[in-house]
Amino acid sequence: MKPCIEDERILKQRFLALRDTLDLLSGKWRFCILLNLHYYEKLRFKDFFEVSKGISPKVLTSELATLEAHSLIEKNIEFTPTKDITYYRLTKHAQEIWHVLNTLIEFGLSNRKEVISKLI
Amino acid sequence: MKPCIEDERILKQRFLALRDTLDLLSGKWRFCILLNLHYYEKLRFKDFFEVSKGISPKVLTSELATLEAHSLIEKNIEFTPTKDITYYRLTKHAQEIWHVLNTLIEFGLSNRKEVISKLI
DNA sequence: CAGTATCCAAAGGGATACTG
DNA sequence: CAGTATCCCTTTGGATACTG
Numbered sequence: 001m002k003p004c005i006e007d008e009r010i011l012k013q014r015f016l017a018l019r020d021t022l023d024l025l026s027g028k029w030r031f032c033i034l035l036n037l038h039y040y041e042k043l044r045f046k047d048f049f050e051v052s053k054g055i056s057p058k059v060l061t062s063e064l065a066t067l068e069a070h071s072l073i074e075k076n077i078e079f080t081p082t083k084d085i086t087y088y089r090l091t092k093h094a095q096e097i098w099h100v101l102n103t104l105i106e107f108g109l110s111n112r113k114e115v116i117s118k119l120i
Numbered sequence: 121m122k123p124c125i126e127d128e129r130i131l132k133q134r135f136l137a138l139r140d141t142l143d144l145l146s147g148k149w150r151f152c153i154l155l156n157l158h159y160y161e162k163l164r165f166k167d168f169f170e171v172s173k174g175i176s177p178k179v180l181t182s183e184l185a186t187l188e189a190h191s192l193i194e195k196n197i198e199f200t201p202t203k204d205i206t207y208y209r210l211t212k213h214a215q216e217i218w219h220v221l222n223t224l225i226e227f228g229l230s231n232r233k234e235v236i237s238k239l240i
Numbered sequence: 241c242a243g244t245a246t247c248c249a250a251a252g253g254g255a256t257a258c259t260g
Numbered sequence: 261c262a263g264t265a266t267c268c269c270t271t272t273g274g275a276t277a278c279t280g
Contacts, residue, residue: 017228026146093234103223108137114213
């Protein structure tokens, strides 16, 4: 079985890029966090417990760290006379992700339609 | 914290659709199988062990079953005088998935560029 | 409030032997 | 050849108590 691929190097890069993106979105909470940051613009650590119901602090910490490491979210500190408040926001770069999520959503909708039509 | 969403029903559907798609692609082997079927057009059970190196028969069985349940692949049997051969193929509907995968790939590439540029 | 630390349960996946 | 069955390990995520 010979491969039908011309340039294996480029193919491999694309393969890794795909894996990257899937790893990034696959966590149980990751895209949920992104969606919420999209709607609310900025959120504090405690806010996530309200909007992403069921997440635990340990998991939240690790998910936020991952997203930050991938430059999708960033921490901002607002200094006030009495206290400093840390907020999480989407980065500019993360805006690109809406296109991705919409594509996934459209496929999901059409796939569901397809699956259901087979059942009926 | 009040939601900034008008039509919660539609939002929920889109959310579920997103989850569907992610679940579908998240498995370690799922999109690998789809890619291979795309390149080779049809594959037998045994062929997958050659092209998706490292997959075990148990896992392969379950991944194929899932993909078939979602109408992304289908089984065809070719009847010959001596024996019947079962092939797996992509369904017509699965063609849509290339658009999805390409979007994920493009994002992965641009994300990697973004992450690397932060490191330098 | 913003996390850490600890312990635990469930799921995903790997290796391999077996069956029709 | 096309799968099943079995056993085991690692990863992921959940509950909760604790700390600066």
